[in-house]
Amino acid sequence: MTKYTLFTRFVLPFFIGTFAVSLPVSAEEEDSPLTVAMDQTSSALKKLRKIAKDDWASGAKEARIAADGIRKGMKFIPAIVELMPDGKDKDKAIADYRMMMGLSYAAICELELAYLEEDQNKVDAASKKVKGGKKEGHKKYTDD
Numbered sequence: 280m281t282k283y284t285l286f287t288r289f290v291l292p293f294f295i296g297t298f299a300v301s302l303p304v305s306a307e308e309e310d311s312p313l314t315v316a317m318d319q320t321s322s323a324l325k326k327l328r329k330i331a332k333d334d335w336a337s338g339a340k341e342a343r344i345a346a347d348g349i350r351k352g353m354k355f356i357p358a359i360v361e362l363m364p365d366g367k368d369k370d371k372a373i374a375d376y377r378m379m380m381g382l383s384y385a386a387i388c389e390l391e392l393a394y395l396e397e398d399q400n401k402v403d404a405a406s407k408k409v410k411g412g413k414k415e416g417h418k419k420y421t422d423d
């Protein structure tokens with residue numbers, strides 16, 4: 280076997296194969312910092328569904344973690360807003376996004392207070408606000 284056939288039959292296919300296998304991995308997009316912050320909120324709120332009804336301390340703790348995710352996410356700009364041309368409409372969208380995140384933050388703080396007060400009715404009312412805020416925010420600022 281000549282040097283040339285060794286190269287074309289074994290070495291070259293090996294490198295092409297390695298490149299093809301690694302391509303989808305390197306092309307995979309990383310989560311945006313906003314998604315990472317939102318995931319913190321989301322997983323803390325999911326934990327709330329699993330804790331015992333009278334475990335008020337864990338409820339308050341997870342609510343605090345959830346609120347902190349929103350606080351972190353507030354400093355980022357949603358991708359669909361980032362793509363808008365600079366100008367007043369973009370500035371308004373950014374301010375509106377922050378306002379809605381602020382309202383979500385307040386609703387989750389209300390949820391923490393409800394757990395600290397050990398008041399199930401308040402927990403239910405605050406949870407409803409939190410869910411509503413998420414639904415509204417996602418409708419406006421994600422392409423879901």
Ligand code: HEM
Nearest residue numbers: 311313314317318320321357358379380383412413416420
């Ligand atoms: C309790 C409140 C919220 C929860 C639990 C939550 C949860 C999440 C989760 C899990 C994701 C990631 C989705 C994915 O992986 O595709 C996400 C993304 C996103 N959320 Fe929220 N969210 C909340 C409130 C809000 C609010 C109030 C807004 C807007 C005012 C908002 C705007 C967004 C945006 C723009 C993204 C896309 C992130 C990106 O472009 O990288 N979210 N959210």
